[in-house]
Amino acid sequence: MSRAVFLHAAGDARLAPFNLREGAAGETLLDVAAVGLCGSDLHYYKDGGIGSAVIATPFVPGHEFSGWLTEDLPDLGLARGALVAVDPNQACGQCEHCRSGHPNLCPEVVFIGAPPHDGAMTERIWVPKSQIVPVPETFSPSDAVMLEPLGVAIHAVDLAKPRLLERVALIGCGPIGLLILQVLRTAGVGEILACDPQPHRRELALKLGASKAGADVTDIAEWTKGEGLPLVIEATNAPEGFRDAIRAARIGGRVVLVGIPDGDSYVIPAAEARRRGLNIKFSRRMGHVYPRAIELVALGKVDVEAVVSHRFPLAEGPAAFRRHAANEAGMVKSMIYPGRLPDEHR
Incomplete structure (x- = not known):
């Protein structure tokens, strides 16, 4: 019998036996190679849900994952044992939003790893063949996993429409923020002024291309002499993230909100936003961006x-949730391996 990490309720993650369901028509079985612990997984752990997606019964999280095929897929030119990534977003394909090119906004979506749909924090998983994403043979399991969060970053930058050499503020240097930072660099922006309360994340932001990195938005105000910047991208888990993004923006600026706030609520100063006349966009998941994500990694444009x-091995999955929820120093992104850890990380 397989094992899996289950989320039972807020603050309650457990390793337990998992009865793998039967496969359905059009599905294929994967041996899970690696699965990322995403910020949204952490919201389910800390808050018990995200909006209307709440934990009603125990479910298996994990929507960022890679796996090895257990059968040949000749239609995709893939043989048994090939490493693949998976797009977790199964949109209906029929609604107005899907037909207009926005499958990320489909209200009928079946999303792997969002309740009530079990995810990949287990040893084997059935997935639709249509959601298999072939990857280069040079990719590691974690490279393939990271294509999903990188896709979120690409979609956010697409929405932002950065201009050549434009100065940008980045609020939040967690995994998504750090990927957005790298995509912005490839897009040809100018200075990137970042802020994050955790020193190790600020240090990593500087290594990955930020021009400056401060502890909070007051640093950005100081660096810009109170004027703010024309483009601000927010990628935090804080209710104050929206507020900080507003305060980092100049009059007439653009703000893209990517983060999911703890407690599912924002704290914003209405007058500050209104008086700046800001253009505000919300970013949700991604569109059809996997080819670009693969190319950015394969070419070394994004690390x-x-x-x-x-x-972590799968058995330590619950501990990984606890350590992230506690904001343990040094934590950025955790990868969980249902099999053995790669030799270089053992």
Whole structure:
């Protein structure tokens, strides 16, 4: 029998036996190679849900994952044993939003790893063949996992429409923020002024291309002499993230909100936002961006491995949730391996 990490309720993650369901038509079985602990997984752990997606019964999280095929897929040119990534977003394909090119906004989506749909924090998983993403043979399991969060970063930057040499503020240097930072660099922006309360994340932001990194938005105000910046991208888990993004923006600026706030609520100063006349966009998941994500990693334009700070065997999955929820020093991104840890990380 397989094992899996289950989320039972807020603050309650457990390793337990897992009865693998039967496969359905059009699905294929994967041996899970690696699975990332995402910020949204952490919201389910800390808050018991995200908006209307709440934990009603124990479920298996994990939507960022890679796996090895257990059968040949000749239609995709893939043989048994090949490493693949998976797009967790199964949109209906029929609604107005899907037809207009926004499958990330589909209200009928079946999303792997969001309740009530079990995810990949287990040893084997059935997935639709249509959601298999082939990857280069040079990719590691964690490279393939990181394509999903990198896709979120690409979508956010697409929404932001950065201009050549434009100065940008980045609020939050967690995994998504650090990937956004690297995508911004490839897009040809100018200075990137970042802020994050955790010193190790600020240090990593500087290594990955930030021009300056401060502890909070007051540093950005000081660096810009109170004027703010034309483009601000927010990628925090803080209710104050929206507020800080507003305060980092100049009059007439653009703000893209990517983060999910703890407690599912924002704290914002209405007058400050209104008087700046800001253009505000919300970013959700991604569109069809996997080809670009693969190319960015394959060409070395984005260093996804730099964002991975910790690696755990499946049995230590509950501990990984606890350590992230406690904001333990040094934590950025954790990778969980249902099999043995790669030799270089043992």
